Amino acid sequence: MDLSEMIYKRKSCRSYTGVPVSDKIISQIEGFFGTVKPLYDGIRVKFDLVAREQVRCFLPWTTPQLIAVFSEKKQGWLENAGFMAQQLDLYLQKLGLGVCWLGMGKLGSTASVETRETGMEFVILLAFGEPKGSPWREVSGFKRKSLDEIADKHDIRLEAARLAPSSVNSQPWYFVHNANGFHVYCKGQGLIPTKMLSSMNRIDIGIALCHMYISNPDSFNYYISNSAPEVKGHRYIGSFDI
Numbered sequence: 392m393d394l395s396e397m398i399y400k401r402k403s404c405r406s407y408t409g410v411p412v413s414d415k416i417i418s419q420i421e422g423f424f425g426t427v428k429p430l431y432d433g434i435r436v437k438f439d440l441v442a443r444e445q446v447r448c449f450l451p452w453t454t455p456q457l458i459a460v461f462s463e464k465k466q467g468w469l470e471n472a473g474f475m476a477q478q479l480d481l482y483l484q485k486l487g488l489g490v491c492w493l494g495m496g497k498l499g500s501t502a503s504v505e506t507r508e509t510g511m512e513f514v515i516l517l518a519f520g521e522p523k524g525s526p527w528r529e530v531s532g533f534k535r536k537s538l539d540e541i542a543d544k545h546d547i548r549l550e551a552a553r554l555a556p557s558s559v560n561s562q563p564w565y566f567v568h569n570a571n572g573f574h575v576y577c578k579g580q581g582l583i584p585t586k587m588l589s590s591m592n593r594i595d596i597g598i599a600l601c602h603m604y605i606s607n608p609d610s611f612n613y614y615i616s617n618s619a620p621e622v623k624g625h626r627y628i629g630s631f632d633i
């Protein structure tokens with residue numbers, strides 16, 4: 392399914408009717424889980440539908456149903472989880488549902504037991520449901536850095552990454568051109584890094600890479616380069632051809 396148009400329309404939805412999503416749509420969503428493309432082969436990832444009662448979150452607007460993302464903890468697991476779950480974000484919005492990444496949410500004790508049994512770690516939640524009002528917006532409604540701020544050279548091919556959602560809209564990505572595409576870097580956290588935010592930022596980088604993949608599905612090729620230049624204040628994450 393072509394999800395590329397959603398990159399230019401999606402938004403975080405924080406206003407819901409509270410009416411549960413129908414069983415028919417839920418089975419469609421579960422069917423989509425199996426079609427999501429990974430960034431890294433060889434990292435087991437699982438999406439589970441969880442009910443609000445299984446979630447600990449103080450935000451007042453959360454939805455009756457959520458998706459919990461679990462992953463094996465291997466090299467690149469957070470970028471991989473962001474890459475995969477962003478495909479869900481776009482898919483759910485294409486169905487006309489509201490969606491919001493929920494870094495502040497945690498699973499309650501029942502669900503945690505299950506994750507220990509499967510040898511996976513809980514990564515993050517996506518809240519989704521029937522939106523109050525439109526789940527989409529005009530491209531002028533995006534609050535983002537400019538193309539010049541996110542790369543070594545202005546390049547319109549990065550527009551899809553520029554519009555990606557990120558934790559507290561931090562937009563930690565930085566791109567450096569190479570022969571067939573780009574190296575991607577994550578901005579450092581300043582003097583007092585918090586573990587939580589840097590994990591979130593690695594998920595954010597995966598989300599931006601997902602937008603590059605969705606916009607270039609036939610040519611997108613992700614790899615780790617051993618000749619990526621250093622960029623001051625940034626950590627190298629990976630490279631991709633498009």
Ligand SMILES: Cc1cc2nc3c(=O)[nH]c(=O)nc-3n(C[C@H](O)[C@H](O)[C@H](O)COP(=O)(O)O)c2cc1C
Pocket residue numbers: 401402403404405491492493494495496533534555556557558559560591594595598
């Ligand atoms: C990894 C991640 C975690 C997030 N966690 C939360 C959250 O806990 N609560 C919330 O209201 N929004 C959360 N967001 C949504 C961001 O605040 C939002 O994507 C960003 O401000 C950009 O706005 P937009 O998605 O409407 O374009 C999260 C987004 C990402 C990517």
